[in-house]
Amino acid sequence: xxxxxxxxxxxxxxxxxxxxxxxHSTISGTDYIHWYRQLPSQGPEYVIHGLTSxxxxxxxxxxxAEDRKSSTLILHRATLRDAAVYYCILRGFGGxxxxxxxxxxTKLSVxx
Amino acid sequence: GAVxxxxxxxxxxxxxxxxxxxxxxxxxxxxxxxxxxxxxKQSLMLMxxxxxxxxxxxxxxxxxxxxxINHASLTLSTLTVTSAHPEDSSFYICSASPVAGQETQYFGxxxxxxxx
Numbered sequence: 001x002x003x004x005x006x007x008x009x010x011x012x013x014x015x016x017x018x019x020x021x022x023x024h025s026t027i028s029g030t031d032y033i034h035w036y037r038q039l040p041s042q043g044p045e046y047v048i049h050g051l052t053s054x055x056x057x058x059x060x061x062x063x064x065a066e067d068r069k070s071s072t073l074i075l076h077r078a079t080l081r082d083a084a085v086y087y088c089i090l091r092g093f094g095g096x097x098x099x100x101x102x103x104x105x106t107k108l109s110v111x112x
Numbered sequence: 113g114a115v116x117x118x119x120x121x122x123x124x125x126x127x128x129x130x131x132x133x134x135x136x137x138x139x140x141x142x143x144x145x146x147x148x149x150x151x152x153k154q155s156l157m158l159m160x161x162x163x164x165x166x167x168x169x170x171x172x173x174x175x176x177x178x179x180x181i182n183h184a185s186l187t188l189s190t191l192t193v194t195s196a197h198p199e200d201s202s203f204y205i206c207s208a209s210p211v212a213g214q215e216t217q218y219f220g221x222x223x224x225x226x227x228x
Contacts, residue, residue: 036219043116043205043219044156087155099146100207100217102156 004088009107012078020073020106022088027068032091034100035062035073037084044087044102047073083110114140116208118220125196126228132192133223135206141186142208146217147179150203162189196227 005023012018024033035047048055048062050071055062061074075082087105091098115138125131135145144163148156160170160181168181180192189208193200203224207217 034216038156041203041222041224043118043207043222046216046218049216098144098209099158099161101158102148104155 004090004103006086006088006103006106008104009109011109011111012075012082014080014110014112015077018075018078018082018108018110020075020086020088020108021070022072023070024088024090025069027090028092030092033062033064033068033071034089034091035060035086036089036100036102037082037086038105039084047086049091078108078110080110080112083108114208114210114216114218116206116218116220118204118206118223120223121221122224122226124226124228127197128195130192130194131196131225132190133204133206133225135189135191135208135220137187137208137210137218140208140210140218142189142210143186144209145183145189146207146209147181147189147191148205148207150205150222156205159191193225196225198227201225201227 032049034049036044038044048060050062063072085105085107089100117136119134147159149159150156158171159174160168162168162181162183164183164186170176183189203222205222207219209217
């Protein structure tokens with residue numbers, strides 16, 4: 001299975017941008033890069049996903065390296081509500097390739 | 113957006129009893145639903161994949177006779193923990209993928225099970 005590597009934890013100040021890195025050097029050509037986050041005692045929440053091009057939505061931006069071996073989730077202005085564990089996950093197509101396999105993620109703390 | 117609900121949100125039971133957890137997709141149809149388990153301070157672990165109208169596919173190490181999964185309709189999947197023991201105490205989370213789009217999974221709020 002393709003795996004991802006993320007820092008265990010990161011800290012940010014409120015109202016400042018946050019860049020959460022993810023390495024996925026063994027990514028295959030058909031793997032999508034997904035980001036989910038999990039607030040304490042809640043189920044994960046979809047954040048964003050992409051294949052090759054950078055992506056933007058109302059929650060965040062996803063910057064994907066040209067060789068696709070790494071990506072960065074960008075929260076443009078962190079709020080206290082963004083404190084969560086952020087998971088970077090590779091997801092393929094078909095059968096078990098479509099399963100989400102969660103790693104340990106990055107625990108983001110946001111200071112007021 | 114797509115909403116997935118779980119019931120109950122928390123349950124306490126005695127050792128040896130069975131507990132049923134429901135997972136519903138409220139505003140979309142889900143061909144596939146997934147069940148995860150999460151122990152304190154750990155990540156989510158996929159237990160099984162549930163396809164509507166067919167038998168669930170269990171991950172290695174997950175006992176299919178202990179964790180019974182039924183996916184009777186496109187909006188409902190149930191997980192029954194049979195003969196629960198204290199080591200089954202955990203946070204159980206389901207997710208669902210819409211029929212029309214496979215790219216995103218939507219997660220339920222989770223069910224916290226405590227077995228005494």
